[in-house]
Amino acid sequence: MLDEILRDALLGRGLRPMQIDDNAGRVLQLLTALRRPRQVLEIGTFFGFSAIHIARGLPEDGRLVSLEIDEEVAQAARRNLAAAGVGEKVEVVVGPAVDHLRTLPPLSLDMVFIDADKAAYPEYLKLAYPALAVGGLLVADDVLLDGDFSAEGDRAARSAISAYTRAVARSHHLFSALIGTDNGLLVSLKQ
Template sequence: MSARWQAVDAYIADKLLCADDALAATLANNAAKGLPPIDVSAAQGKMLFLLAQIAGARRILEIGTLGGYSTTWLARALPDDGELVTLELDAHHAAVARENLENAGVSAKVDIRVGPAATSLAAMISEAPFDFVFIDADKQSGAHYVGEAIRLGRPGTTIIVDNVVREGGVLDANSEDERIVGTRALFDRIAADPRLDATAVQTVGAKKWDGFMLARVR
């Protein structure tokens, strides 16, 4: 079945997404520099682009840069005077992302900050509010990152969290996988917070079976 999922993703990309040399070069450079192939798919990248535009985002916060593939999609959604702050733990990943963002022509809009995301977020209180937040970092800290996104947001801020289904692993209350434990804590955190309206959507495709959380600050 996964081959058919991938074929549908390829069909979507062929019909609805144009060939993109800069994004293709980003993925090639990531592979050449040893980054793991865990970027969002092309269709998911375009979804992020459209959601950020629909939200009218002028300031975007991304938690988890990797090689800058999703960062490029989000930066393209910004107006000319827009700003994207992206947080990356790994200095090598951040260096590769800088190369890719420069090649894609969006580096002037992007501020990459290297170090533990929790530390970076704690220092950002004076930089609020952000209009749109994309969280795609360590799953163990997802609940904390959502709390920080609310703190750094405003009424109407859109929050997207990736990888929240984990091939159905989220159902396993007895899992010892820290990523699943963290994802379940994320669901509990969002469900209990009256400041958020939220849903989650399962996805299948090139990234197998997973899903994303979509929330809006009230």
Template sequence: MEETWSIVDAYFSSKLHGADPDLDYVLKANSEAGLPSIDVSPSQGKFLYLLTKLKGAKHILEIGTLGGYSSIWMARALPEDGRLITLEYSQKHADVARENIRKAGMDHKIEVLVGPALESLPTLKEKGFSFFDFIFIDADKPNNPNYLKWALMLSKPGTVIIGDNVVRDGEVVDGNSQDSSVLGSRALMDLLANEPRIEATAMQTVGSKGYDGFVFGIVKE
């Protein structure tokens, strides 16, 4: 089935995305630098772009940069005075991302902060970022509940919060799993189920990245 999912993904990309040398360069540069192949797919990147545009976002927070592929997708939807702050643990990944972002002409909109996200997040308000209107969580999965708590603190009514890779090949339903990423996804769902400040749902996805999914929420008025 995964082969079919990938073929369908490629078909949709060929029809709906068109040639994109800058983003093709990002994926090539990431591969050559030895970064793990865990970027969002082109279709998922375009989906983030469209959601960002639909929201009319001006301030975006991304937790987990990797090589900047999703950062560039979302930054393209920002107005000229918009800003995307992306947090990356690895200095190597951040260096690759910054070059990719520069090559894509998005360095005036994107700032990469290096270090553990849970250390960077408390510094954002003092840097002048009191709230964000679009937040994408795509970092180490065991910390998903902690990232959501920070996302809520850095939100305002109407802020969109998206968490990626929550299905884990269906293992999210395994209450006996000892996998730290599965446990992180389950803890995230428990937190959302009991969090009165946000309305949320989750969607399963298939495609070139296999079987996974994301959680989508909007902070209440």
């Protein structure tokens, strides 16, 4: 099923290959299955590839809210989530991520996955951290600085990714580790 979704998105619809790699998807699903979060937020839906992995690892009462800026891409993601059999566990919300993040109650999330506008990673961290419960996971994709951020303003994206990783590493309230996926997943546990 995932191969068909990937093929349709990249070849059929001509979308850029910006989704997480297969190993990163498996890591997300594994982390979700191990931690069993009930409330998960994903920043950056794209066509739903990572959301499918996260949703597959959710417990029965788990829910994923996935934020996407582009309505057309969000509609494709909803179709893909339904086709993968996880549509009822995922709500795709269209609009700027920072607007949604500002509405979240403190300590209301069990897991946050960031894979969107790289230049906004520090802002996402600033806004998502208060909403993350103690014991919650904060996961960011594309943290290796050799990624291709040309579509996002290479210099600004690199600077923001660097600022994000430094902030996470310096935090006394986050225990973090880098997982070696194609573009790097930085996984942090809120203590």
